[in-house]
Every structure is written in C-alpha cells, then in structure tokens.
Amino acid sequence: MKKSLLALALFGAFAGVAQAQSAVVIYGNVDAGLIKRTNQTLNIGKRANNTLGFKGTEDLGSGLKAIFQVEMRYEPDSGTLEQGAGGVQRPTFQGQTRVGLESAAMGMIRIGRGLTAFQESSMAFEPFRGIPSPAAFQTDLMVAGYTSDPLGLPGNSTNRFSNALFYNSPVMSGFQVNTTIGTREANQGAVLIGRGTGAAPQYPANSLASANPFSITGTYKTAAVGVMLAYERNAVESTVRSVAAYVMLSPAIKLMGAITQHDQEHTRLINQDTTAWVLGANYTLGASKFIAGYGQKDPDGLNKVKQFSLGYEYSLSKRTYLYADLSNKKGAPAIAPATGTSINHYALGVNHSF
Amino acid sequence: MKKSLLALALFGAFAGVAQAQSAVVIYGNVDAGLIKRTNQTLNIGKRANNTLGFKGTEDLGSGLKAIFQVEMRYEPDSGTLEQGAGGVQRPTFQGQTRVGLESAAMGMIRIGRGLTAFQESSMAFEPFRGIPSPAAFQTDLMVAGYTSDPLGLPGNSTNRFSNALFYNSPVMSGFQVNTTIGTREANQGAVLIGRGTGAAPQYPANSLASANPFSITGTYKTAAVGVMLAYERNAVESTVRSVAAYVMLSPAIKLMGAITQHDQEHTRLINQDTTAWVLGANYTLGASKFIAGYGQKDPDGLNKVKQFSLGYEYSLSKRTYLYADLSNKKGAPAIAPATGTSINHYALGVNHSF
C-alpha cells in the first residue's frame, strides 16, 4: 500500500510533470491600479511591468549550467502586449529572450535581447527598484534622459539592446563586472536627423549603428553598502556615465543616491550634455514599506526637470502587495516651453507575483 | 530507502515544480471543425473560443486569497490571435487579464479587463452556454444586438470592459450580485457619428466615454431553477436590460429563456429600441447532449431577425467532445434590405480542453 502510494507520488511528480516540465519555470506578475494624473481622467493602469515568463536551468555537469529565459509583457487594463509611446505594441517577448551558459567560477554569458548592464545594475540604486511608473525615477532621471536603443522600432523600450551578448562576472568579494555588447545590425529604426538635415539625415530609416553599442558596470555590494560605476554607449554614439551608491543604515533603512551624465554630442549641435541626480530612501516597518525620492535633471541650455515622489507598499504576503504613490514632476518634457509644466501623479493598486 | 524515496518525491514535487509552479495553472482548449454556411465554401473554423490561459491563487490567510488570470485567444485554423470583424487581430490576452482579492465572506474584487457582469451572467441562460458560434445566440440575440465596447478598437470583442473594476458578491442562499464599472478613459475607438454629423461626430476617434460604463446583475440559482436580472450601460450610454430564467425539469433536462431590451436613444434618432428573446433546451443522455434554441430580435422599424438552432455534443471524456450543429438565421444583419436574408450554418468538429 505504502509502496503504491509512493509509486503514485513519484509517478505524479516525475512522469506527469517533472520529466516534461521541471525544465520550465513559469513566472510573472499582474500589477494594476487606479491612476490620476493632472489633466487626465481617472485611468486604470500599471505601476510595475506586467510579465509572463518562462525560464529554466539545465545542469551540464562540472558546475556548468545552460540557462534560458523568455518573457512576455502585457497591459492588464486592455489585454494587449506592452505598449510604448503612441500606443505602439512592443515585441511579444518584450521582457527578454536570452540563452546562455553559467558557472560559479566563470560567470554567466548570454546571447539575445535584454536590459543592458547599466539599465539592469542601476535599479538597485533607485528608490522604487527601477519600476517604470512615472512616480519612479528609472526611465528618465536615473538615466539622465538617455536611451539605450535610439535606432530601434519607434515605441520600443529605451533600456534594452537587441542582438547582443551579455556577460556577468562571478561575484568576487562583493565585486562584479557586467557587460553588454551589441552588433551593428539595423533594427527598423525611424529617421534620426541628428547633425544632418531632413534631406540628408545623420541616421536614415533602418540605419546600421554607427558603432557597436556597449554597456559596462562595476558593482560592489555588501549587506551594508553598495556602489556602482557605469558607462554605456548606444548605437548613435550617445554616452551615459553614472555613479551610484546605497547605504543600509539598518536592515530596515536604505539610503541611496546616483549621479548620471548623458552626452549627445555625436548627434547634437546644442543641448549636448545632461546631468541628473536622484536621492532616495526606503524604510521597512513590518508589512509596510515607505519610499521617498527626489531628483533633478539638468539638460544643458534647457529647462531643469524636478521630481519628488512618495510611495507606500503594504505586503499581504510575500507575493502580493498593495501600493499608493504620489508624485510631482516639474519641467518635463525636457524640451518644453519656458513656462514649464507641473504634473501630479497619484496611484493606488495591487501587485501580485506568481 | 523509503526515506530517500520520500525525499525524492518531496523534492520532485516541491523543489522542481511546486515552489516554482504550483502558483500557476495552465489551462485552455482547442476547438476546430468543418463549417459550411450558405454561399461560402467549406471552411475550417471554430465553434467555441480557443484559449490558452494562466491563472493562480495565493492563500493570504484569514480566508483571504489573491487571484490572477490572464488568457490568450487564438484561431486554430490559421495560428493567429483571435480575430474580430474584418480579420482584425484582437489583443494577445483577449480572454481576460485580471488580478484581485477573494474571500468567502466578502466576495471577489478584481481589476483589469474581462467580460462584463451581464455578458458573463447571461451565459448560463443561453442554450449553447454562451459560445460565439453563429449557431448559438449569445453574441447577437441574447444581448439584442448590444455591444459592451462601442469605443474600443475596431474588431474588438463586444462583450468586455477594458479598464474596469469587477465585484462579485458571495453567494448567499443562492443569491449573488455582480457588478463591473469602467473608467472613462479613451480606448482607440473609431469615429462614431451617432447623433452628430460626419464633420462633427458625436464621438470622434479615440473619444473618452461620455459616462462611466457599468454592468450589474443579480442572480438566484438552485439545483432546480435559476433567475437573472441584468442592466448595463456602455461608453456611449446605450443601455441593455435583460430577464432570464432556467428550470431543471430533471438533472438531464434544462429549459431556459431570456428577454432582452436594448436602448440606443443616446446615439440614434430612429431605430432606437431593440427587443429580443431566446428560448432554449438542453437534454443530456449518457454521453450525448442535445441542444435546441429559437429566438427573435426585433429592432424598432427594421427587419426582424429569427434564428433556429440544433446542436449535438458527444463526450469522449470529461475533457473532449465531438459536436454537430445546424442552424438557420433569417433577416440578419438587422439593418438589411427588406428582402431579408436566410443563412444556413452547419458545423462538425471537436473540442478538447486541457
């Protein structure tokens, strides 16, 4: 009897599921809430990305593993794929598509499409952990308005390389080096006039990159402190450099800051340099997490952008939390009339991971 | 030995699969068959929707659960996403994208996109269980030609709210209340001239809703009878009200009927009111299920639409059945020449759930 139960248990676990599926982990999250922004009706939208992903690891022996990860993105309020500017639908597997090898001794090498080393490393130094909400700082002030993909499809995300190799070194005494390098292949980008003219744009439609885009970060992390140095150059040879750090005053209190400089001299005659800085704090108290951030972005010769944000998260479990944000951003977009703008943003919602 | 087997069983179940995946249930179905309609060549198509979904439940303690569900839709004859009128591809997660909380005491609240309370509740009172086949009544006569999404993307499904909150009360002594309320945000709709003119349409392209769309149903269900009262108003302030009931004469025999009224006075000067009714019967005999339905739709001042349908399902198992339908519909589309039309529909196929 016991034997057959055991057989049944093993059969259930291994024949039906493990053999077929143990290689694949399904993961993701749904994030949706009420959003009110200045001059907009009450909307339903997201705060964090919404993902549905598939990943796996295969032990190749001798400490070597094969790894893969493909990740869909979607908008829970409309059921569409993740949308970029102008309602453009992004790639079906917008999150990432990567395959590679990993070992504790040699690190991880992957090929495909994903966040660049800079975009991925910087998230740990942003008070909202890098979510794309307008209340957070990642997609604008944290990167000083820089884009990693200027020649990609219009509406594409601005923090990924397509056609790239990704290398992450092992963590040695807290130090890690992360690099991403892309090919120069064309990627269906729109015209980018740059230093050219409408008739002879610097980058015509579907241009090759004028140099290999690459990204490199060095990080040092302990339980008490973290530091990041980062440098990235995109397909139109804009560059971004960033220094960031955090300090854990206690396990519950994290203070962080980042300074980022963006250089567009390869494609601009004026307004070439942008400097931005962000300060943030996280305070965890039981199931509650309090988030605060303030930052400025100063494009040379244009309006300064100032953003102040407060966030609150209440964990119902390890996988589910409620959130409330309020934020004010002045002067955006960077190239705005001298009067500037002031946009308030309020959000109230739920995030569930699976 | 037994211990290691146990450990293996536990490891297999929990380390490899349960921790990673017990949160996610993959479900769906494939439905495909041969279809012959008047004046069309023999086609291959579907009878029911084709779904591939991911859902899960997380126990938050104290009877509270976090729930999510995201559902893709596709066309098995062509491999594309579900297509609406004119071959338009619907959202990738056309079925639904919702996240929320549930408890036995307080009911279920969700946010995202899905069927409205009316569209979902009415299916139990339709002889074909609400499938979108032309042989069934759900998408036209059951709702008196009403659409829940008049300002959505052209080709979108007509029975969902995007950007909505969904609340289902607990079932108390057989009674349940279900409500859906949408925001007024714009949803990339086409121009709707309505009471305006071509130059000044009542709803220009990408209009905001002129009022919050909402849907509410009250249902009472026992093993022997079911009753539904429903009211819904869409984004252009058309309304629909419906009364429906079923009686189980025996566990094998279900008789059902519904009367629905659709009021378009907010967007029409004439032909404002449409009344429709549907009668149906299901008879289950062993693995066989017989389905019959008859209904009429009477748009004020336009042709009456009359539909008669017979269906047969033969279950090969709990998850797989074969089906055969025949149906005749006269007078459709509602706004048709006085001569009317008569379309026969025959279908023969298979439905497999997983």
Place this chain on the structure above:
Amino acid sequence: MKKSLLALALFGAFAGVAQAQSAVVIYGNVDAGLIKRTNQTLNIGKRANNTLGFKGTEDLGSGLKAIFQVEMRYEPDSGTLEQGAGGVQRPTFQGQTRVGLESAAMGMIRIGRGLTAFQESSMAFEPFRGIPSPAAFQTDLMVAGYTSDPLGLPGNSTNRFSNALFYNSPVMSGFQVNTTIGTREANQGAVLIGRGTGAAPQYPANSLASANPFSITGTYKTAAVGVMLAYERNAVESTVRSVAAYVMLSPAIKLMGAITQHDQEHTRLINQDTTAWVLGANYTLGASKFIAGYGQKDPDGLNKVKQFSLGYEYSLSKRTYLYADLSNKKGAPAIAPATGTSINHYALGVNHSF
C-alpha cells in the same frame, strides 16, 4: 509522520500540479548565435526555429487518445514573433495549432494548421534535419523552390497548410502514409498575376484556392534504411514530387539523398519546371556531430543554384549543443542576373531545448 509526508507529497503532486497541469507539457527551445554573411555586418540570429509550445494527451480509453499542440515562434535576437520575408511578423502560434485523435490501430487525425505531410516527412532526409538556416537545404533546394502556401499572408512560412485535415496512418512493418488536405477558403493572400495580367491577375488578392491543396507521402523506415515518396499540390495548383532515401552505414554514419521536381505550369508560361537534388551525410562521434551537404536546383531556363554546406554540433548535454556552420550558395535567387551570386554564410551559436 510518514503518512503526513506522503499526504504532503501527494497533495503537492496532485492538488497543486498534476490535476491542473499534467495535461499540459511546456516545451520549446532557444537558438541564437553569431552570423556573418557576404556583404552583411556581423549579426545575431538563429539557426533553428525558436519555439515555445504547449501540448498534451488525454487517454480516452480503448487505446484512443485526444491530442493537442499549439506552438509559438519567436526571434531571440529581437524578442519579436517569428519574422518572414520583409520583417513581416508571422502568426503568434506559427509553429502549429492542431487538435485530434490518435490510436495505435487507426493512426492519428488532426485538424488545424501545421507542416504539410511532404514538408514534415522530408526533414528526415535532409542533412541538417530540416532547420531553416540558410546553411541547410530544407526551405529551398530540398523542395525545389516550391511553396505550400502561395495564397497565404505575405511573409508567411512556405511549408504549412492553414485550414487543413492531417492524417498519419499507423506504422505497419515500417510503412506509413501521411496525408494533408486543405479547404479552399481564402487566406488574405497578395495578388498573384500568374498567367493573367496586372489588370486581371490569375489570383486577385485574398483569392480562394482554385483547387483543394493536398499533400501525401509514403515512407518506409527501418534502423538501416529509409525511403520517402511524396506528392503535393498547393492552392494555385503548382505541384511537387520527391523521392528521398537514407542509409545508416553504421549507427554513427547516415548518408542521404533526395530528388525533387516542382511544376508551375498552372501559373507560368515559361520556366515552369524546376528539378533539384540534395546529398548529405551525418557522422556522430561521441558528443560531436559532423554534417555535410551538397545540392543543386535547376529551374528550367534560369540560373542553376548550387549549395555546399558543412555543419558541426557539439552536445553539452541531451538538451544543449553548440554549433558552427559554413556554407556557400551560388546563383540564388533563382531568378537572378546571369552573373549569378555567391554568398558565404558562417554561423556560431548555441541551441538549448526545454
């Protein structure tokens, strides 16, 4: 204690996973590498298809099974769906969407969309197992430039039938018959002028097929030899016939060859006939697999196409291998200037199945 562990194991295996998911197997692969072609920059791309699929089997008793399979395709270098000519995105479930019944005694019948009998059967006789890499022969020389879907959406794959029935006989003494037959329904194809004129094309846009497309193969396979006879006619009544064979000189050495003839007289006044042949060899040595192939395609009255390819695969495990290819193709495209072309192709990458 043991009992509760058992209960836990069973609960974990059956309640959380097996009941919900044992019906669904998730499978797929990621294939990405560096590609260099004559007159192109170094690219990142694929060698084999990239798939994410869901399939399952249900035992219906008496040896009968219900089966389904739906398969997404994607490009790992950009995260998009699989792209055809001109960057056109193919259907979301490009791989296949099929449902059907199977028994050891009667064979397998399926309905939906997938590879035709000819396209599927011929892969076993191609040195690269039918992968779509330009280094391989499947998509051009193996089929003598034939397309199975001339009236499908532009950019669609050329080896599938939409709207089809698929029957595979049981294997009897090594013999098997495989057939595919499609309906004549229109499939959003572009204009095909054929024997008509621009003003009166032989097949206007979105034409019905002029005859039911069908495909039939007979195969005979043992451990030592394999033979295939194939005949297929597409929606514009082009036909293809093929004879192929392989011999296993030893378990490690496979030699193979195929001759294929393509007849386009229904849509062409000249250049109606194309003949092609491919010879190939596989040699397996431990974890290494060596691949060689040579072929010619000879379109009546046009340039001859000649292709020579070498491939190498090194298995890191049963599911992961590295590969390196080099190939030269002369004279392509078939309708090319008399000078012809010569394109070298080099690839180096990794393929991981899950």
